Amino acid sequence: MSVGAVSRALSADKTLSIREETRERILGAAKMLNYSPNHAARSLRMSSTGLIGLAVHDVSNPLYSDIVAGAQTAAIEAGYVLTLTDADVLATDEEVFRRLVASKAIDGILLQTVDNSADSIIAKTAKTLPVVMVNAESPNPEVGSVTVDDHQAALLATNHLLELGHRKVAYLTIDEHEDRAARRLGGWRDAMIDAGLVPQARWIVNGGHSSEGGMRAMEAIISTPEMPTAVVAANSLIALGAMKACQAAGLQVPDQVSIVGIHDFPTAAYLNPGLTVVSLPLRQLGERAVQLLLDQREGKRPVHEKLSAPAAEVIARGSTGPCPGSTHLR
Amino acid sequence: MSVGAVSRALSADKTLSIREETRERILGAAKMLNYSPNHAARSLRMSSTGLIGLAVHDVSNPLYSDIVAGAQTAAIEAGYVLTLTDADVLATDEEVFRRLVASKAIDGILLQTVDNSADSIIAKTAKTLPVVMVNAESPNPEVGSVTVDDHQAALLATNHLLELGHRKVAYLTIDEHEDRAARRLGGWRDAMIDAGLVPQARWIVNGGHSSEGGMRAMEAIISTPEMPTAVVAANSLIALGAMKACQAAGLQVPDQVSIVGIHDFPTAAYLNPGLTVVSLPLRQLGERAVQLLLDQREGKRPVHEKLSAPAAEVIARGSTGPCPGSTHLR
DNA sequence: GTGAAAGCGCTAACAG
DNA sequence: CTGTTAGCGCTTTCAC
Numbered sequence: 001m002s003v004g005a006v007s008r009a010l011s012a013d014k015t016l017s018i019r020e021e022t023r024e025r026i027l028g029a030a031k032m033l034n035y036s037p038n039h040a041a042r043s044l045r046m047s048s049t050g051l052i053g054l055a056v057h058d059v060s061n062p063l064y065s066d067i068v069a070g071a072q073t074a075a076i077e078a079g080y081v082l083t084l085t086d087a088d089v090l091a092t093d094e095e096v097f098r099r100l101v102a103s104k105a106i107d108g109i110l111l112q113t114v115d116n117s118a119d120s121i122i123a124k125t126a127k128t129l130p131v132v133m134v135n136a137e138s139p140n141p142e143v144g145s146v147t148v149d150d151h152q153a154a155l156l157a158t159n160h161l162l163e164l165g166h167r168k169v170a171y172l173t174i175d176e177h178e179d180r181a182a183r184r185l186g187g188w189r190d191a192m193i194d195a196g197l198v199p200q201a202r203w204i205v206n207g208g209h210s211s212e213g214g215m216r217a218m219e220a221i222i223s224t225p226e227m228p229t230a231v232v233a234a235n236s237l238i239a240l241g242a243m244k245a246c247q248a249a250g251l252q253v254p255d256q257v258s259i260v261g262i263h264d265f266p267t268a269a270y271l272n273p274g275l276t277v278v279s280l281p282l283r284q285l286g287e288r289a290v291q292l293l294l295d296q297r298e299g300k301r302p303v304h305e306k307l308s309a310p311a312a313e314v315i316a317r318g319s320t321g322p323c324p325g326s327t328h329l330r
Numbered sequence: 331m332s333v334g335a336v337s338r339a340l341s342a343d344k345t346l347s348i349r350e351e352t353r354e355r356i357l358g359a360a361k362m363l364n365y366s367p368n369h370a371a372r373s374l375r376m377s378s379t380g381l382i383g384l385a386v387h388d389v390s391n392p393l394y395s396d397i398v399a400g401a402q403t404a405a406i407e408a409g410y411v412l413t414l415t416d417a418d419v420l421a422t423d424e425e426v427f428r429r430l431v432a433s434k435a436i437d438g439i440l441l442q443t444v445d446n447s448a449d450s451i452i453a454k455t456a457k458t459l460p461v462v463m464v465n466a467e468s469p470n471p472e473v474g475s476v477t478v479d480d481h482q483a484a485l486l487a488t489n490h491l492l493e494l495g496h497r498k499v500a501y502l503t504i505d506e507h508e509d510r511a512a513r514r515l516g517g518w519r520d521a522m523i524d525a526g527l528v529p530q531a532r533w534i535v536n537g538g539h540s541s542e543g544g545m546r547a548m549e550a551i552i553s554t555p556e557m558p559t560a561v562v563a564a565n566s567l568i569a570l571g572a573m574k575a576c577q578a579a580g581l582q583v584p585d586q587v588s589i590v591g592i593h594d595f596p597t598a599a600y601l602n603p604g605l606t607v608v609s610l611p612l613r614q615l616g617e618r619a620v621q622l623l624l625d626q627r628e629g630k631r632p633v634h635e636k637l638s639a640p641a642a643e644v645i646a647r648g649s650t651g652p653c654p655g656s657t658h659l660r
Numbered sequence: 661g662t663g664a665a666a667g668c669g670c671t672a673a674c675a676g
Numbered sequence: 677c678t679g680t681t682a683g684c685g686c687t688t689t690c691a692c
Contacts, residue, residue: 002663007687018661034457036432040373041685044668049370050429059414060395060596068389072416081429084389084414086402099380099411102366127364211600240600247602266390270541270570272577272602332679337671348678371669374684 010037052080052293053100053109054134055087062265063236063282064112067134070286071110078294080107087113091121101125108293110134110286130296134289135282137179137304144292144302148280150180150262153312154187157232157260157278160314162195165323166230166258171199172207172217172242174234184234184262203228207238214241215248222249229257229323236261236268236277243271243319254321264315273318281310331356340367382410382623383430383439384464385417392595393566394442397464400616401440408624410437417443421451431455438623440464440616460626464619465612467509467634474622474632478610480510480592483642484517487562487590487608490644492525495653496560496588501529502537502547502572504564514564514592533558537568544571545578552579559587559653566591566598566607573601573649584651594645603648611640 005018009026029035043049052075054068068084075082083106089096091113100106101124108130111122125131126142138145154171161169171188174181185204192199202224207217214233218241221228233239239261246253253259253273261268264279285307296302331352339348339356359365373379382405384398398414405412413436419426421443430436431454438460441452455461456472468475484501491499501518504511515534522529532554537547544563548571551558563569569591576583583589583603591598594609615637626632 003686004663004665004688005661011687013688034432036428037687038374038685039429039433039435040370040377040379041668042433042687043370044368044374044670044684045686045688047370047668049435051435053413058395059398060390060392062390062392062597065388065390072419076419076423076426079425081415081426081435083383083430085411089402089406093406095409096406096411098366099369102364103369103372105369105379105381105411211597215600240597243602244600267392267541267570267597270545270574272573333669334671334673334679334681341671367671368669371684372671374668374686375670375672377684 007037010035047104049105049107050080051106052082052290053085053106054082054112055085055090055109056112057087059084059086061237062267063263064135065265066282067112067286067289070283070288071134071290072286073283074287074290078290080290080294082290087111097121097124102128104128108132108297110289110293112136130293130302132289132293132296132302135180135285138302142302144296145304146285146289146292147180147304147306148282148285149306149308149312150183151187151190152308153262153278153280154184154232154234155191156187156312156314157262158188158191159195160260160276160278160316160320161230161232161258162191162197164230164258164320166228167197167323168203168226168228168230169197170203170205170221170224170228170231172205172214172221172231172233172238174207174209174238176206178209181234188232207233207241209235209237211237211241211244214238215245216241218242218245219249222246222251230320231257231259233259233261236263236265236275239275239277239319240271243275253319256324258320258323260314260320268315269317271319276317276320277315279313279315281307281312284310337367340365379435379437380410381436382412382620383415383436384412384442385415385420385439386442387417389414389416391567392597393593394465394612395595396612397442397616397619400613400618401464401620402616403613404617404620408620410620410624412620417441427451427454432458434458438462438627440619440623442466460623460632462619462623462626462632465510465615468632472632474626475634476615476619476622477510477634477636478612478615479636479638479642480513481517481520482638483592483608483610484514484562484564485521486517486642486644487592488518488521489525490590490606490608490646490650491560491562491588492521492527494560494588494650496558497527497653498533498556498558498560499527500533500535500551500554500558500561502535502544502551502561502563502568504537504539504568506536508539511564518562537563537571539565539567541567541571541574544568545575546571548572548575549579552576552581560650561587561589563589563591566593566595566605569605569607569649570601573605583649586654588650588653590644590650598645599647601649606647606650607645609643609645611637611642614640
């Protein structure tokens with residue numbers, strides 16, 4: 001019995017034929033000694049680490065936790081281990097980038113970024129490792145990407161409000177330099193136009209990507225003459241800030257203003273009132289991203305994919321209600 | 331110029347003396363070719379990966395995001411890279427544990443767990459790698475740990491309520507099998523006793539560790555005869571659930587019931603009303619944990635450390651107010 | 661069917 | 677002061 005045979009027995013090599021008894025003796029000894037092949041040696045020899053990186057902007061952003069969960073599941077399924085890193089650090093800190101990406105400490109990386117601070121690192125990365133962008137469309141043919149149906153989500157959110165009798169529906173957008181921004185804005189615009197309404201430019205306010213930004217944006221909406229009776233927020237953190245602004249201004253939600261956000265998240269149901277949201281298939285987004293990454297590793301061409309199933313869905317909670325003064329019945 | 335010299339030049343070896351011109355030529359070529367030493371080969375040779383793992387239970391728990399941020403900073407400071415993993419997966423999935431920990435894909439691991447599902451893996455891990463428990467006291471002398479001043483936090487929260495004139499102050503505890511639970515409960519109890527009050531057993535209800543649990547717990551409190559006028563929640567997620575339960579029961583916060591939670595988090599200020607919390611130095615907790623881990627790596631004995639600075643602090647927002655019917659002035 | 665040996669890319673020790 | 681070389685622990689090919 002030699003070291004070669006042991007290695008092959010432990011990795012369950014089918015082409016190895018030794019006596020069953022010997023095989024069992026090897027496996028037994030390995031378990032007894034709690035043996036695990038050294039990661040570095042294995043990686044060096046096989047030029048593969050079995051690790052997939054997921055770079056996230058703001059780990060604790062509650063809107064995106066499902067992406068992580070989905071990626072986790074899919075990675076394990078495929079025999080990989082998922083490790084998270086801070087995307088901003090990766091983009092900012094040369095040394096961290098070098099250690100993790102350039103030196104191939106991981107087999108590939110999933111990039112979830114909010115702004116395009118990432119753009120610079122994407123190109124660098126793609127030269128070394130397979131990359132898949134998560135929840136943003138790749139501008140680079142060497143980099144795959146997956147997105148959800150942003151247009152549809154905003155359309156559904158707006159229609160929900162329209163069905164409640166609202167006519168003046170404002171839109172709190174996320175920063176324009178994100179590609180999602182335009183798609184979601186388009187959804188709101190199309191819903192308004194389909195309903196025979198004119199989407200007023202003054203009803204579109206930039207809400208940044210935080211609750212703070214949402215609050216400021218809503219304050220601007222409130223001071224608008226002919227104030228809208230309902231608001232679509234491009235994401236639910238912005239919606240949260242909008243609710244705060246209403247509360248500060250003494251406006252009742254949903255009696256005086258209805259608010260709906262995009263993306264469901266754990267605390268949405270615990271707000272006062274509960275926040276009505278449109279949910280998107282983020283878990284599946286995470287899973288699919290891993291699969292695309294693995295496909296690229298096997299030499300397939302990077303592709304962009306828009307995930308449209310499961311479909312976006314309105315989850316009505318307390319923050320949306322009938323338009324005040326409308327004849328709408330519910 | 332040989333490979334040895336190049337390696338030493340790139341790692342800035344002081345004892346290497348070559349012509350300045352040669353050194354620059356090496357560095358220049360490395361930059362030109364975008365060269366980075368292969369991680370696996372380097373790790374194998376140096377028996378060190380430069381990676382520190384942080385295993386978290388529920389990545390997106392907003393209460394703990396500062397721990398991650400602190401650990402991140404300290405790791406980079408020390409020339410390491412921090413990678414996050416799901417603690418539950420690590421505890422559950424043998425294969426993931428093997429790949430990441432047993433095979434030494436990382437140099438050490440920080441363990442942040444909510445329940446003691448971790449207990450089983452701690453022992454296993456400590457045999458292979460340095461481990462430091464974060465925000466829980468280590469039961470194992472081979473494993474270091476850092477905690478914050480849980481007793482003080484609950485004491486401050488309770489005193490804040492007492493100062494507002496409340497006498498009947500309930501306590502929503504986290505699951506008892508966490509060591510934090512007893513320390514925080516003790517803080518509430520001591521504050522009550524110091525104020526000459528009797529901490530009633532029926533005012534202690536288990537709120538689990540989620541908003542859902544907090545809601546159930548608060549429902550129980552509400553149906554108590556001689557209902558308390560104020561509530562300390564052992565963490566802010568529980569407090570969130572408690573607020574929801576009040577709202578559902580038609581109880582005004584803070585006019586009829588005051589609520590305070592432990593741990594500040596980003597959305598606390600955006601709730602309606604804003605949640606009063608006691609903040610704890612979680613960022614420093616993360617930093618310190620990394621330092622202890624690195625100390626252990628250098629052969630120092632694992633220690634337990636309680637972080638008492640910066641001190642816990644009450645952040646008063648809208649969810650706490652004077653006791654209804656009390657003569658307290660504010 | 662089994663065992664020996666090459667070599668993955670790097671660093672550190674040592675010989676020149 | 678610089679260049680050569682051994683060897684980290686593993687897998688896999690090749691010779692027996």
